[in-house]
Amino acid sequence: MIDKFVPSIEAALDGIGDGATIMVGGFGAVGQPHLLVDALGERGLRHLTIIANNAGGDFGGLPKLIAQGAITKVICSYPRATSKTAFDTLYAEGRIDLELVPQGTLAERIRAAGAGVPAFFTPTAAGTELAAGKEVRTIDGRACVLEYALSADFALIEAWEADRWGNLTYNAAGRNFNPIMATAAGVTIALAHHRRDLGTLAPETIVTPGLFVQRVFIAGGSA
Amino acid sequence: MIDKFVPSIEAALDGIGDGATIMVGGFGAVGQPHLLVDALGERGLRHLTIIANNAGGDFGGLPKLIAQGAITKVICSYPRATSKTAFDTLYAEGRIDLELVPQGTLAERIRAAGAGVPAFFTPTAAGTELAAGKEVRTIDGRACVLEYALSADFALIEAWEADRWGNLTYNAAGRNFNPIMATAAGVTIALAHHRRDLGTLAPETIVTPGLFVQRVFIAGGSA
Amino acid sequence: MTALAGWSRRDMADRVAADIPEGWAVNLGIGLPTLIANFVPIEREVMFHSENGILGVGPLPPAGQENPWLINAGKQPITLRPGAAIVGQADSFAIIRGGHLDLCVLGGYQVGANGDLANWSTGRAGEAPAVGGAMDLGAGAKRVWVLMEHAARDGTPRLVERCTYPLTALGTVSRVYTDIAVIDVTPDGFVLREAAPGISIEQIAARMGAPLSPIRD
């Protein structure tokens, strides 16, 4: 019997070690697997690379990880927050690397990794500082930048419903980066809010098929 | 008030003329908008290019269009049928062009057109006859072929439910190429089986958002 | 240069809203552009898009009735209107980058007479830059309009011959709405479309870093 439910956050995060590259779902605070990120902060990890749209923002567990010095590099589109953050301080001191990626290019690069597309051209950022050093080619009269797939060792995502095969649905704006990150990591770990019996999720409404998911932890335990 | 419902098949097909490039949804006979394709066959069109996974197959209205000589070129992955078809005859006589595309590359090229990706690399077909004449580049140690986005003037698709904004759902295996074709054509025309009041389709279960759809005809009229 | 009493920020948003026809799919940038939605009457059906995968953004929720799972690109609580659809981030940016938005309205630091836009970075050293979806919107939407103050607080023009700030997108802006004018960006450069009440073309032109052509018939 396939059963991807894990009984504890510790089991969910098993194997994440120093130097790991980790995707974290969410847009702003919505759709971010806070319980998993918070628990990650208690492991004393070092040299992490974090891929998350708002890495550096002032919500969720990432600022704590940054303040701990656990993170060497963030890959994101929007590290800015309304107030000064631990990220700002470390960045100004040159103690954390930032790879700034336009949000659509970030999403497409993650999707590309999951879809077996090693590289693609996009007009986004052509002629700007964010295309510096990148290959540019004119296609159909438009300058396009060559961008590469972006994968990770682990993806920490948040879902709404989950069954034991790992099939997932998402709630409202909580979908955002979660489905593509699920496809782009070696080990995808989902924090889900509702456990469902196998066969009760309508096949047409499942957003992430279970084969993309390795572990599911239900928030609040086995509920 | 936005209202994309059209009252007749004629209104649905309005503007499709000689020389048009037309995508037709469906995998096998499932998810193909038969009523629209049949009606297309009554228009005496010439020089069409058809993009459809099974163009040349022996089901639906396409064989009739082919037998009429309406189609100059098909772009597809699988033109073969269990029995000899009009396509086979014309192809053997050199009277119809075939661009054979691996099915995943076909899907990805259509998706790319809808997603603003003018070109991408893929390992599929590298080293094979279907990569002949194409740019090849080694990425991460694998030979990859450069493939270009594939768009159309019109897309004829089949959906299950539709509302007046053009939001669509699909039934079971009827989804297949329909959602990506909806994104890749100048004018997307959906044949839907069920009319729904605006606001009754759950936002999370809509597969094709209405902004991709220009016209919706409800099979059986206004039901 | 004396500041002119042109349109208020609400007037500016209202002025843009008046130009958005029913049926368009529209993305509104964070900050001032977000206000535009408040001035489109609910019966004029415009499909507002938010980067985080929402089509059919509705009016602001009443205080106390916010749904924590529904925010816009500026992380503010929103509602959905009937007809709304939700997609993931790759599909949301496929909408943007695939040319499916009729319009996006962005804030700006500078707009060039060639349609270049600078709105994501002041280039200050040591300050972490942030770009979000601005470059995707600037390159991908069918139309890019900019809504911004006509000049900086110290009077420095923001409508310029060529942008000096880091670029967001090249040759993409077709119209600029400011507190004193509506200006088209054309192959011939800036062309006045409308002046705020009581403001002259000379006053507008004096506050620009590039030539301004008069309203065309």
Next chain:
Amino acid sequence: MTALAGWSRRDMADRVAADIPEGWAVNLGIGLPTLIANFVPIEREVMFHSENGILGVGPLPPAGQENPWLINAGKQPITLRPGAAIVGQADSFAIIRGGHLDLCVLGGYQVGANGDLANWSTGRAGEAPAVGGAMDLGAGAKRVWVLMEHAARDGTPRLVERCTYPLTALGTVSRVYTDIAVIDVTPDGFVLREAAPGISIEQIAARMGAPLSPIRD
């Protein structure tokens, strides 16, 4: 060369089925490979994938109870099992091309000792070629196994040094199941894994166009 009484077609499908562990995501090619699903007991949970966007393909429907909206890649009626999910074609091939299938089992015309696969075209002139998803599966799945008759009807070997038919994918096949043997494709070429009952390695090797190494300990 005398034909050998090895495994039947059902035996061959059953033999492959025995090697598929619970939990794998597996695509079965059209034709003979499709039969494999019938030999995986329903309680051994394997996620069968069909190119047209279905994960969790179940047993064949009873006659008269076919759902016309549910077909597999071979256009045959299917059922869904509990846990099934349906996606569109781009996502379905993202599963294939993104390396998310643990296994695909394809038919074959020829397999090379270097792992090359030829299974989509005989190269005959005037006959419209068809490829379907074969090249995507061949290039994308984590493992590619081939299920085919050991030799052509006229005795021509199909396990060869280098394929002469047009290639489907290069260096991708790791195992071949035939009517007389199970053979691994290794960096050292073909290695016998199992012979059908009563068949000797000499008989198997005599029907191949490339060397066969004995079973390794």
